Amino acid sequence: MSLELYNFSQSTCSLKVRLQLAEKEITWTDKRLISSDNEHLSDWYLKLNPNGVVPTLLHNGKPIYESTAILEYLEDEFRQKKFRPTDPFLCSQLRAWLIFVDVWPAPAVRTPSFHFGGLLEKFKKMSQEKFEELKEKRPLKKEFYNSFDKNSGFSEKDIFTSFSIFERTFIRMEYLLKEFGGPWLMGKDYTIGDMAILPSIDRMEDLGLDDLWNKRFEGVKHWLEKAQTRPASKIAFYRGSRLSEQFPELNLGRGANSSVVEKYLKSK
Amino acid sequence: MSLELYNFSQSTCSLKVRLQLAEKEITWTDKRLISSDNEHLSDWYLKLNPNGVVPTLLHNGKPIYESTAILEYLEDEFRQKKFRPTDPFLCSQLRAWLIFVDVWPAPAVRTPSFHFGGLLEKFKKMSQEKFEELKEKRPLKKEFYNSFDKNSGFSEKDIFTSFSIFERTFIRMEYLLKEFGGPWLMGKDYTIGDMAILPSIDRMEDLGLDDLWNKRFEGVKHWLEKAQTRPASKIAFYRGSRLSEQFPELNLGRGANSSVVEKYLKSK
Numbered sequence: 001m002s003l004e005l006y007n008f009s010q011s012t013c014s015l016k017v018r019l020q021l022a023e024k025e026i027t028w029t030d031k032r033l034i035s036s037d038n039e040h041l042s043d044w045y046l047k048l049n050p051n052g053v054v055p056t057l058l059h060n061g062k063p064i065y066e067s068t069a070i071l072e073y074l075e076d077e078f079r080q081k082k083f084r085p086t087d088p089f090l091c092s093q094l095r096a097w098l099i100f101v102d103v104w105p106a107p108a109v110r111t112p113s114f115h116f117g118g119l120l121e122k123f124k125k126m127s128q129e130k131f132e133e134l135k136e137k138r139p140l141k142k143e144f145y146n147s148f149d150k151n152s153g154f155s156e157k158d159i160f161t162s163f164s165i166f167e168r169t170f171i172r173m174e175y176l177l178k179e180f181g182g183p184w185l186m187g188k189d190y191t192i193g194d195m196a197i198l199p200s201i202d203r204m205e206d207l208g209l210d211d212l213w214n215k216r217f218e219g220v221k222h223w224l225e226k227a228q229t230r231p232a233s234k235i236a237f238y239r240g241s242r243l244s245e246q247f248p249e250l251n252l253g254r255g256a257n258s259s260v261v262e263k264y265l266k267s268k
Numbered sequence: 269m270s271l272e273l274y275n276f277s278q279s280t281c282s283l284k285v286r287l288q289l290a291e292k293e294i295t296w297t298d299k300r301l302i303s304s305d306n307e308h309l310s311d312w313y314l315k316l317n318p319n320g321v322v323p324t325l326l327h328n329g330k331p332i333y334e335s336t337a338i339l340e341y342l343e344d345e346f347r348q349k350k351f352r353p354t355d356p357f358l359c360s361q362l363r364a365w366l367i368f369v370d371v372w373p374a375p376a377v378r379t380p381s382f383h384f385g386g387l388l389e390k391f392k393k394m395s396q397e398k399f400e401e402l403k404e405k406r407p408l409k410k411e412f413y414n415s416f417d418k419n420s421g422f423s424e425k426d427i428f429t430s431f432s433i434f435e436r437t438f439i440r441m442e443y444l445l446k447e448f449g450g451p452w453l454m455g456k457d458y459t460i461g462d463m464a465i466l467p468s469i470d471r472m473e474d475l476g477l478d479d480l481w482n483k484r485f486e487g488v489k490h491w492l493e494k495a496q497t498r499p500a501s502k503i504a505f506y507r508g509s510r511l512s513e514q515f516p517e518l519n520l521g522r523g524a525n526s527s528v529v530e531k532y533l534k535s536k
Contacts, residue, residue, distance in 0.1 A: 050443060062357050069363035076356045088344045089330050095337035099370050104408075107371070139436070140372075143429060161411060168407070175318060 003028040004058040006048070008035050009241045012109060013067040014055040015199035020074055020192060022232035024081045031058075036122065041137045052139045068098050071192040083191045093176075094186050094193045100172060101196045108165035109200040110144060115153040116207045116257060118247035123150040163212060163264050166204060169197070170217040177219045183226060190230070198227050206242045208256025212264075271296040272326040274313070276303050277509045280377060281335040282323040283467035288342055288460060290500035292349045299326075304390065309405045320407045336366050339460040351459045361444075362454050362461045368440060369464045376433035377468040378412060383421040384475045384525060386515035391418040431480060431532050434472060437465070438485040445487045451494060458498070466495050474510045476524025480532075 005021070005028055007014030021028050033039040033054060041052050048063040049056040057064040057073070064073050075084040085091045114120060123131060128150070135145040148154045173185060180187035184194050201224055204212065213220045227233060239245060244252035251257075273289070273296055275282035289296050301307040301322060309320050316331040317324040325332040325341070332341050343352040353359045382388060391399060396418070403413040416422045441453060448455035452462050469492055472480065481488045495501060507513055512520035519525075 050440065059357075064357070064360045064364075066364035066367045068367055069360050072363055073356060073360040076359065088341060089327075089332070091344065092332045092337050092341040095340055096332075096334035099334045099336055099367075102367050103370055103375070143432075164411075172318070 002058070002060055004031045005029070005055055006031045006033055006040075006045070006058070007055040008033055008040075009238070010243060010246060011035075011054050012113075012199035012203055013053070013106070015202075015236055015241065016067045016192075016195050017055050017057065017070050017074075018236035019195040019198060019232060020071055020083065022235040023083060023190070023195070023230075024074065024078055026074070026078055038134070038137075041134075046139075050139060052137070053141075068102055068196060071098070071196065075192065083189075083195070085186060085189070085191065090180075090186060093180075094191060097172070097176065097185065097193045098196055100169075101200075104165050105169045105197060105200045107144075108162040109203055111148075111154050111158055111162040112207050112209060113203060113243070114148060115159060116209075116250075117203075117243040117252070118250050120150070120153050121247075126150065159260070160264050160267065163209075163261070166212055169200075170213050170220045173197070173223065174217055174219045177223065182219070183223070185223070190227075194223075194227055198224075198233070202228065202237070203243070205254055206244050206252060208252055208254060208258065209261055210254050211258045211261040270326070270328055272299045273297070273323055274299045274301055274308075274316070274326070275323040276301055276308075277506075278511060278514060279303075279322050280374070280381075280467035280471055281321070283470075283504055283509065284335045284460075284463050285323050285325065285338050285342075286504035287463040287466060287500060288339055288351065290503040291351060291458070291463070291498075292342065292346055294342070294346055306402070306405075309402075314407070318407060320405070321409075336370055336464065339366075339464065343460065351457075351463070353454060353457070353459065358448075358454060361448075362459060365440070365444065365453065365461045366464055368437075369468075372433050373437045373465060373468045375412075376430040377471055379416075379422050379426055379430040380475050380477060381471060381511070382416060383427060384477075384518075385471075385511040385520070386518050388418070388421050389515075394418065427528070428532050428535065431477075431529070434480055437468075438481050438488045441465070441491065442485055442487045445491065450487070451491070453491070458495075462491075462495055466492075466501070470496065470505070471511070473522055474512050474520060476520055476522060476526065477529055478522050479526045479529040 003026065005014070005017060007018065007030070009032060039045060040054055046052050048058070049065040051065060055065075055067060055070065057070045059077070064070050072084070075082065085094060131150050135142055138145060147158065176185045184190045186193050201220070204210065205224070244250070271294065273282070273285060275286065275298070277300060307313060308322055314320050316326070317333040319333060323333075323335060323338065325338050327345070332338050340352070343350065353362060399418050403410055406413060415426065444453045452458045454461050469488070472478065473492070512518070
């Protein structure tokens with residue numbers, strides 16, 4: 001059996017799958033790509049993954065892509081330690097949540113990640129021509145790359161829209177925690193539903209934006225602490241997978257961008 | 269066994285599920301809501317579906333929501349006539365496609381639907397105050413409602429972005445048709461992957477925007493004709509489920525908005 005994961009150390013979507021692999025205690029080969037070398041946009045990689053993004057799971061040579069589809073696939077194929085409910089109704093509620101994550105917070109986390117997380121530094125040094133060339137090569141991210149200025153980043157409006165989508169996410173999480181009785185989103189068992197959102201909220205905390213939930217969404221706060229301290233989470237978030245570790249020169253980590261959050265909360 | 273579907277006649281997401289119910293020949297009760305009465309935003313409905321959108325499937329009293337989660341649920345629970353591959357690899361490819369649909373064309377179809385499809389007529393007659401009140405009540409669509417003017421609709425830029433997302437969708441469909449050998453997206457068997465996208469492309473045709481694919485994506489064109497003429501499709505798309513039938517006073521139907529498409533294609 002061969003199982004290889006093409007991934008970036010710091011990608012939230014890669015982290016979803018690394019969390020699940022660690023939880024299931026599956027042995028896998030780390031095919032870590034270097035995002036600054038754009039290996040994910042090379043012809044050989046686009047043959048494996050037409051989206052040109054990480055992660056891609058290669059199982060016995062067959063490429064599986066889209067992080068949520070990978071989560072489902074690993075549950076289908078590796079049945080030791082289950083992280084998806086067997087009850088069809090609960091499974092449907094999990095899937096409604098997985099879709100919510102793919103449509104709302106998963107894209108929304110990119111805006112603050114790019115703006116505060118050190119990635120603009122890379123683009124500032126790049127010529128506009130080179131930047132345009134890179135944009136064109138991205139099968140799914142052209143609109144996203146068109147929505148910011150490579151030197152100044154995102155508008156305040158766009159950043160606040162991202163915050164507002166995270167608020168909606170927290171409201172939904174509090175709803176699920178109440179609906180199914182906690183301590184996890186789908187009730188007493190930790191599932192791929194928790195793993196799907198953990199990297200995005202961890203990222204928001206790493207960007208110093210944790211005031212978005214700390215004082216207002218108690219359920220989310222406790223859920224996050226509990227999820228981060230699971231042994232498998234410690235393995236998946238190895239040193240270097242957080243932006244504050246990759247860019248120590250930036251002002252990142254808990255509370256670092258509280259003033260932006262404060263401005264947002266006042267503007268509402 | 270009781271199976272009720274809360275749906276709108278013309279909603280693309282409702283149509284996905286109606287297609288599947290017809291394909292599987294399942295007996296169900298049609299709980300048709302009237303969108304102009306905003307029944308989907310009433311308190312009793314929000315308890316069933318926290319998104320405040322259609323469809324919701326009530327199976328023996330339990331509410332299942334998110335159209336894609338409903339498609340999976342019906343495959344889990346009603347195993348006569350299968351529309352999901354049993355092979356885990358092919359199933360993972362289907363799921364990657366379902367996610368693609370939820371993230372890209374499913375939201376993108378709303379822009380031309382609102383702009384060309386007669387829904388603005390309703391908003392024009394509404395006071396700004398009433399319109400703002402409605403916006404606030406929509407759990408998932410606030411940004412969308414903020415992105416257009418209730419009197420003039422969407423900007424050309426937004427409409428063209430939607431077209432560009434559909435082009436990306438056609439490219440992906442041609443890729444799948446080639447990858448799995450057709451005639452359906454996942455190969456020889458018709459699946460929920462076909463049902464997931466059929467209502468959105470049918471809608472684009474109904475809005476008169478079919479020149480987006482007619483001459484340039486032959487595979488999509490033939491796939492659409494084949495999908496629309498399935499007996500189950502005829503049942504699901506009953507008279508009144510297309511906008512051109514609901515708003516006969518508007519200029520809709522095949523080719524009706526070719527000039528807009530032409531302008532878009534020239535602008536690329």
